[in-house]
Amino acid sequence: MRKLFMNLKQAILxxxxxxxxxxLIYPFAVTALxxxxxxxxxxxxxxxxxxxxxxxxxxxQSFSAPSYFWGRVSAIHxxxxxxxxxxxxxxxxxxxxxxxxxxxxxxxxxxxxxxRIEADIKKFLLANPTVKRQDIPADLMTASGSxxxxxxxxxxxxxxxxxxALASGLxxxxxxxxxxxxxxxxxxxxFGENKVNVLMANLTIMKKMDNRQE
Amino acid sequence: xxxxxxxxxxxxxxxxLTGHYLYRVTLHQKxxxxxxxxxxxxxxxxxxGIKQVDMxxxxxxxxxxxxxxxxxxxxxxxxxxxSFLFLNPNNISNMEATLSFxxxxxxxxxxxxxxxxxxxxxxxxxxxxxIIFMMFTSAATGYAACMAFCRRLVAKTDxxxxxxxxxxxxxxxxxxxxxxxxxxxxxxxxxxxxxxANKTVQTIEGKLQDIALGPVASLESIKHIGTNGGGFNGxxxxxxxxxxxxxxxxxxxxSMMLLPGACVVAFSLMIAYRKKKTIFGKQGLAxxxxxxxLFLLGLVTVYIAEKAGNPIISELGITQELxxxxxxxxxxxxxxxxxxxxxxxxxxxxxxNNMHDTLTPLGGLVPLFNMMxxxxxxxxxxxLMNMMMYVLLTIFIACLMIGRSxxxxxxxxEEKEMKLIALCILIHPAIILLFSALxxxxxxxxxxxxxxxxxxxxxxxxxFASASANNGSxxxxxxxxxxxxxxxxxxxxxxxxxxxxxxxxxxxxxxAKKFWHSDSIGTLKTDNTTFTFLLVAIVLMIGALTFLPAxxxxxxxxxxxxxx
Numbered sequence: 195m196r197k198l199f200m201n202l203k204q205a206i207l208x209x210x211x212x213x214x215x216x217x218l219i220y221p222f223a224v225t226a227l228x229x230x231x232x233x234x235x236x237x238x239x240x241x242x243x244x245x246x247x248x249x250x251x252x253x254x255q256s257f258s259a260p261s262y263f264w265g266r267v268s269a270i271h272x273x274x275x276x277x278x279x280x281x282x283x284x285x286x287x288x289x290x291x292x293x294x295x296x297x298x299x300x301x302x303x304x305x306x307x308x309x310r311i312e313a314d315i316k317k318f319l320l321a322n323p324t325v326k327r328q329d330i331p332a333d334l335m336t337a338s339g340s341x342x343x344x345x346x347x348x349x350x351x352x353x354x355x356x357x358x359a360l361a362s363g364l365x366x367x368x369x370x371x372x373x374x375x376x377x378x379x380x381x382x383x384x385f386g387e388n389k390v391n392v393l394m395a396n397l398t399i400m401k402k403m404d405n406r407q408e
Numbered sequence: 409x410x411x412x413x414x415x416x417x418x419x420x421x422x423x424x425l426t427g428h429y430l431y432r433v434t435l436h437q438k439x440x441x442x443x444x445x446x447x448x449x450x451x452x453x454x455x456x457g458i459k460q461v462d463m464x465x466x467x468x469x470x471x472x473x474x475x476x477x478x479x480x481x482x483x484x485x486x487x488x489x490x491s492f493l494f495l496n497p498n499n500i501s502n503m504e505a506t507l508s509f510x511x512x513x514x515x516x517x518x519x520x521x522x523x524x525x526x527x528x529x530x531x532x533x534x535x536x537x538x539i540i541f542m543m544f545t546s547a548a549t550g551y552a553a554c555m556a557f558c559r560r561l562v563a564k565t566d567x568x569x570x571x572x573x574x575x576x577x578x579x580x581x582x583x584x585x586x587x588x589x590x591x592x593x594x595x596x597x598x599x600x601x602x603x604x605a606n607k608t609v610q611t612i613e614g615k616l617q618d619i620a621l622g623p624v625a626s627l628e629s630i631k632h633i634g635t636n637g638g639g640f641n642g643x644x645x646x647x648x649x650x651x652x653x654x655x656x657x658x659x660x661x662x663s664m665m666l667l668p669g670a671c672v673v674a675f676s677l678m679i680a681y682r683k684k685k686t687i688f689g690k691q692g693l694a695x696x697x698x699x700x701x702l703f704l705l706g707l708v709t710v711y712i713a714e715k716a717g718n719p720i721i722s723e724l725g726i727t728q729e730l731x732x733x734x735x736x737x738x739x740x741x742x743x744x745x746x747x748x749x750x751x752x753x754x755x756x757x758x759x760x761n762n763m764h765d766t767l768t769p770l771g772g773l774v775p776l777f778n779m780m781x782x783x784x785x786x787x788x789x790x791x792l793m794n795m796m797m798y799v800l801l802t803i804f805i806a807c808l809m810i811g812r813s814x815x816x817x818x819x820x821x822e823e824k825e826m827k828l829i830a831l832c833i834l835i836h837p838a839i840i841l842l843f844s845a846l847x848x849x850x851x852x853x854x855x856x857x858x859x860x861x862x863x864x865x866x867x868x869x870x871x872f873a874s875a876s877a878n879n880g881s882x883x884x885x886x887x888x889x890x891x892x893x894x895x896x897x898x899x900x901x902x903x904x905x906x907x908x909x910x911x912x913x914x915x916x917x918x919x920a921k922k923f924w925h926s927d928s929i930g931t932l933k934t935d936n937t938t939f940t941f942l943l944v945a946i947v948l949m950i951g952a953l954t955f956l957p958a959x960x961x962x963x964x965x966x967x968x969x970x971x972x
Contacts, residue, residue: 295643299885339646386654
């Protein structure tokens with residue numbers, strides 16, 4: 195009995211000690227190290243224009259203007275919203291109920307998946323009349339796992355060139371150059387895929403359009 | 409594929425090195441961190457009144473359960489009152505009762521099944537004091553159990569080792585140092601580590617975007633090092649902040665592969681060093697090889713299945729050169745996703761870098777089967793213990809076939825042990841299949857299913873396999889935050905963890921107390937290639953016998969429907 199009591203006492207004390215060591219000291223120490231050594235990354239790799247944050251290098255955004263690259267399908271709309279989305283609409287539904295992450299989780303056999311992709315293909319072909327259906331790469335029509343994927347494949351960027359050139363007033367060569375500049379190659383030439391960062395490419399487009407207007 | 413091969417090649421020297429370190433920590437031998445850590449440990453022992461006395465098997469298990477129970481109470485209490493506490497910049501409310509129950513069981517058992525979403529469900533304080541804390545302690549508990557188990561297999565006494573000392577040493581000498589290094593690597597790749605609130609930015613199209621921040625890196629590193637798997641954000645390691653680049657992806661995979669593999673190496677050294685020094689003991693190598701064969705079989709299957717794409721998407725006339733991209737991230741592509749999926753379920757971590765619900769049927773079958781077997785490396789410590797059950801069973805069956813008396817490391821395997829081994833091997837499938845059966849006959853269970861047809865059954869099977877194997881990944885479509893799912897999976901995790909550990913340590917105690925017999929010509933050799941293949945065959949055979957009917961109704965039916 196005395197042994198059990200001893201064990202219980204040790205169990206309680208070890209819990210409290212680890213509670214402080216692992217739950218407080220460790221995360222605070224890592225925070226201090228990270229904030230000191232890698233300030234930019236530790237705060238979310240934010241992109242700023244004129245001192246105001248417009249997004250993060252690592253987090254995708256949804257774009258609807260024809261003059262910008264469009265990213266992958268997102269179940270959560272990249273957590274992008276307007277003020278109107280935060281108040282209930284006429285059906286009492288909130289269009290944006292707070293920051294989240296995730297995907298539709300449609301199984302490959304789910305008929306909803308086929309329906310969604312077909313609708314997105316139609317929408318895309320309507321906005322890009324010069325593109326043929328068989329040239330659309332699947333990454334552009336499928337949803338990413340996080341709903342925040344910042345990248346599209348190089349092919350998915352290339353098929354949008356004509357539309358962007360027409361809408362933005364930039365030449366097709368300029369857009370192609372923007373794709374090239376914002377393409378992230380496979381790490382060390384082996385790991386991952388070649389991909390284009392949508393937000394970074396669109397920031398370049400915006401800057402070029404602004405320069406032209408001035 | 410080169411990128412897979414290179415990751416696996418980097419893994420081998422790392423795991424052997426860590427195995428040697430682990431061996432030294434287990435047996436209290438000198439390591440280069442001792443000058444500092446001996447002092448740290450001494451302070452902790454003093455604060456907690458821990459004395460360096462050896463425990464017998466029963467005392468060891470009792471201490472393990474007592475300390476886990478106390479952690480459960482503190483954690484549950486915190487979740488229920490988190491909104492009143494500090495470090496809650498995003499104003500998260502208190503967690504509901506059954507969800508708190510599920511969450512606490514999930515983290516104390518090293519499962520990390522998440523029925524909440526991190527961004528909206530937990531304050532920063534809870535992420536640190538409940539989640540990070542339990543990630544360390546549950547991993548340390550599992551490893552301490554494994555230390556106790558291995559020691560008893562090679563020792564000639566049952567009174568050996570002290571739970572509290574093992575527990576502290578694992579945290580201060582293994583988990584904490586590696587976690588700090590990995591956390592900083594992850595921050596360098598872009599994982600945030602801050603205590604300030606989420607950020608709202610104005611996009612260049614004039615809309616608003618919320619960006620979820622937090623102390624992500626400090627959680628992310630121990631999540632993988634401790635084979636925990638519970639994400640800071642809802643979508644786990646698919647989110648760019650939890651897993652920003654291909655490099656972070658590789659670091660996370662190696663982190664979760666490191667310690668379970670190192671356990672096997674350390675065990676091999678404990679056996680081999682009785683005779684002579686070596687890099688990797690033969691007995692351990694035979695087990696490691698068996699695990700590797702099962703791992704590679706799974707990996708190749710997922711890779712081929714995902715690369716082939718989804719025939720329904722091909723029918724729509726678009727090009728699927730990159731493979732099946734639904735639910736995957738562009739920066740990883742099919743190859744890195746297939747590898748991550750196999751690793752996270754083989755090593756029982758449960759973090760995901762793509763959504764397993766959207767995997768092709770055969771691609772989804774592999775993670776499911778990995779968790780059903782629960783011996784392909786497995787989570788920290790307990791994976792090796794599970795595999796040892798199969799090792800003992802294989803010895804028993806093989807010896808019956810050739811008419812010899814079964815013996816392992818000089819100890820005879822007899823009736824009492826075999827009964828417990830059989831029980832231990834049967835608990836896991838019983839939990840999965842019985843709870844799945846319950847779920848599909850009750851309306852509240854069926855209410856959680858979100859995909860029609862055969863895939864619906866796969867969702868149910870996956871959830872309970874993940875819970876019982878203490879994995880924690882999910883077919884995330886399942887609407888699992890309801891009383892039925894919170895309670896049933898909570899129970900599955902609880903039994904899957906503690907029943908197994910108790911029985912396994914009991915078996916080790918029984919063996920430790922036995923007389924030691926030297927090997928003779930008649931003894932079955934358990935450290936050669938023949939034994940490796942025999943072991944693989946037994947694991948696959950038992951796995952197939954128990955689970956094939958359920959798998960046929962789930963993923964296999966879905967596959968046939970897709971291709972018909």
